[in-house]
Amino acid sequence: MPLYECSTPSGMLDADQRQRLAAGITRIHAEETQAPEPFIRVVFDELAEGCGFTAGVPAPSVILRGGIRAGRSEDTRRAILTRSFELLREVTGAPAETIVISVMDFPSQWASEAGFILPEPTPEAEAAWLDDLEAAGKTA
Amino acid sequence: MPLYECSTPSGMLDADQRQRLAAGITRIHAEETQAPEPFIRVVFDELAEGCGFTAGVPAPSVILRGGIRAGRSEDTRRAILTRSFELLREVTGAPAETIVISVMDFPSQWASEAGFILPEPTPEAEAAWLDDLEAAGKTA
Amino acid sequence: MPLYECSTPSGMLDADQRQRLAAGITRIHAEETQAPEPFIRVVFDELAEGCGFTAGVPAPSVILRGGIRAGRSEDTRRAILTRSFELLREVTGAPAETIVISVMDFPSQWASEAGFILPEPTPEAEAAWLDDLEAAGKTA
Numbered sequence: 163m164p165l166y167e168c169s170t171p172s173g174m175l176d177a178d179q180r181q182r183l184a185a186g187i188t189r190i191h192a193e194e195t196q197a198p199e200p201f202i203r204v205v206f207d208e209l210a211e212g213c214g215f216t217a218g219v220p221a222p223s224v225i226l227r228g229g230i231r232a233g234r235s236e237d238t239r240r241a242i243l244t245r246s247f248e249l250l251r252e253v254t255g256a257p258a259e260t261i262v263i264s265v266m267d268f269p270s271q272w273a274s275e276a277g278f279i280l281p282e283p284t285p286e287a288e289a290a291w292l293d294d295l296e297a298a299g300k301t302a
Numbered sequence: 303m304p305l306y307e308c309s310t311p312s313g314m315l316d317a318d319q320r321q322r323l324a325a326g327i328t329r330i331h332a333e334e335t336q337a338p339e340p341f342i343r344v345v346f347d348e349l350a351e352g353c354g355f356t357a358g359v360p361a362p363s364v365i366l367r368g369g370i371r372a373g374r375s376e377d378t379r380r381a382i383l384t385r386s387f388e389l390l391r392e393v394t395g396a397p398a399e400t401i402v403i404s405v406m407d408f409p410s411q412w413a414s415e416a417g418f419i420l421p422e423p424t425p426e427a428e429a430a431w432l433d434d435l436e437a438a439g440k441t442a
Numbered sequence: 443m444p445l446y447e448c449s450t451p452s453g454m455l456d457a458d459q460r461q462r463l464a465a466g467i468t469r470i471h472a473e474e475t476q477a478p479e480p481f482i483r484v485v486f487d488e489l490a491e492g493c494g495f496t497a498g499v500p501a502p503s504v505i506l507r508g509g510i511r512a513g514r515s516e517d518t519r520r521a522i523l524t525r526s527f528e529l530l531r532e533v534t535g536a537p538a539e540t541i542v543i544s545v546m547d548f549p550s551q552w553a554s555e556a557g558f559i560l561p562e563p564t565p566e567a568e569a570a571w572l573d574d575l576e577a578a579g580k581t582a
Contacts, residue, residue: 163542165505169345177492184495199497203542205449205505206493212317213346215324217339225305225345229544236411240419247417258440262303262343264369264413271516273544277527279520300538309485352457353486355464357479365445365485376551380559387557398580402443402483404509404553 163273163280164191164230165203170254171222172208179253180206186249187226194241195234195283198292201275216260224254224261232267233283239265276300303413303420304331304370305343310394311362312348319393320346326389327366334381335374335423338432341415356400364394364401372407373423379405416440443553443560444471444510445483450534451502452488459533460486466529467506474521475514475563478572481555496540504534504541512547513563519545556580 166187175183184204192199214223226246230239242265250261270280270287278300281291306327315323324344332339354363366386370379382405390401410420410427418440421431446467455463464484472479494503506526510519522545530541550560550567558580561571 163544165542180492180495181500185498188495188498202497203503203505204495204498205489205503207347207487207489209345209347212320215320215328215344217342218325218328218344220321223343223345225343239412243414243419244417247414251417258416261417262305262413262415264303264408266408266412268544268546272519272546273542274523274527275542276538277524277531277541279523347487349485349487352460355460355468355484357482358465358468358484360461363483363485365483379552383554383559384557387554391557398556399480401557402445402553402555404443404548406548406552 163201163203163275164197164228165205166191166226166228168204168206169209169223169225170206170256171214171224172210174208174222174224174254174256175206182253183249186253187246190242190245190249191228191230194238194245195230196285197283198288222256222260224250224256226250226261226263228263228265229268230265231270231273231280231283233270234267303341303343303415304335304337304368305345306331306366306368308344308346309349309363309365310346310396311354311364312350314348314362314364314394314396315346322393323389326393327368327386330382330385330389331368331370334378334385335370336425337423338428362396362400364390364396366390366401366403368403368405369408370405371410371413371420371423373410374407443481443483443555444477444508445485446471446506446508448484448486449489449503449505450486450536451494451504452490454488454502454504454534454536455486462533463529466533467526470522470525470529471508471510474518474525475510476565477563478568502536502540504530504536506530506541506543508543508545509548510545511550511553511560511563513550514547
């Protein structure tokens with residue numbers, strides 16, 4: 163964790179656009195939170211033709227959902243939301259009003275990575291956690 | 303936002319049923335919350351054959367998950383849950399015990415639409431937010 | 443509810459592995475929470491080739507996400523996280539560092555099953571709820 167999921171209409175993205183989005187979202191999250199990149203995941207799926215509706219009628223949507231550990235500041239979240247929107251605009255070319263983004267908190271102890279319950283998002287807790295992972299030979 | 307996601311077994315829904323569900327969920331949400339319809343999204347995906355289990359054995363499920371801004375009353379949520387269930391029953395014909403629905407809150411400031419952080423779900427905050435969107439030429 | 447969703451790279455799991463994972467996750471949840479198995483759901487989906495990234499580069503991930511009613515102890519959650527990790531390791535053979543798991547709380551009244559708002563996770567509330575379901579002829 164964090165995990166970002168990006169859903170777009172079928173056929174909207176090619177491999178290069180997915181690569182640019184994944185690299186961009188990873189960079190934004192790392193710069194805004196100082197989280198180490200090896201733990202930042204971005205996945206993509208597609209909404210099939212006829213499977214997206216807005217206001218009850220068929221319409222395309224570009225949906226980015228992030229799940230991050232609770233404890234970041236609201237300024238950090240706002241920066242991620244704002245920069246991700248600009249990235250999605252630039253890479254997809256989708257109209258602004260079709261782009262929805264969420265960045266949701268979850269308590270660190272609700273998730274695990276490599277079998278290790280996540281640390282609080284503080285430098286001390288993260289350093290101790292990374293030591294544990296390294297001692298177990300589980301560092302990426 | 304709000305965003306409702308509906309997952310059904312592969313092949314259960316045709317285009318007409320998706321349209322009826324999307325229109326119905328949009329109407330329910332709009333009537334119960336007074337949210338403007340242009341911001342209500344419904345998306346559909348399918349669970350592939352052999353990919354759904356209940357009690358550890360293969361079984362179909364009809365899963366509707368909504369994410370809405372925090373601040374609605376519990377009566378509003380209960381009405382959405384109850385009416386969505388009746389709608390799903392009617393449109394899918396699926397047995398009641400296969401239908402699970404959730405309507406989860408998230409704080410307004412955790413999400414954006416067209417690049418604008420969502421307003422609190424009050425008439426005043428929403429009016430100001432819509433004015434911002436209009437001024438930026440981003441109204442749907 | 444509870445609902446567990448497992449996402450794996452396309453082609454990683456065959457039908458037998460999905461069956462073992464579904465049975466194992468169901469058993470873990472039932473043993474750790476005493477929830478009745480007929481209400482435990484596990485669904486699977488696949489990440490298409492080129493749709494998963496870690497640290498901004500293509501990489502496989504095995505992602506398990508559970509949503510459970512709030513009110514369980516942190517020991518219960520930790521046991522589910524720990525045992526699910528061991529199960530995923532054993533059944534998928536995936537490297538530990540590719541496996542991420544979350545078990546997220548939601549308030550009982552935010553979801554329904556067979557049209558009935560979920561009870562608090564206490565024996566008394568659950569017994570009364572099951573009586574209601576049975577009276578309505580909706581028991582699985």
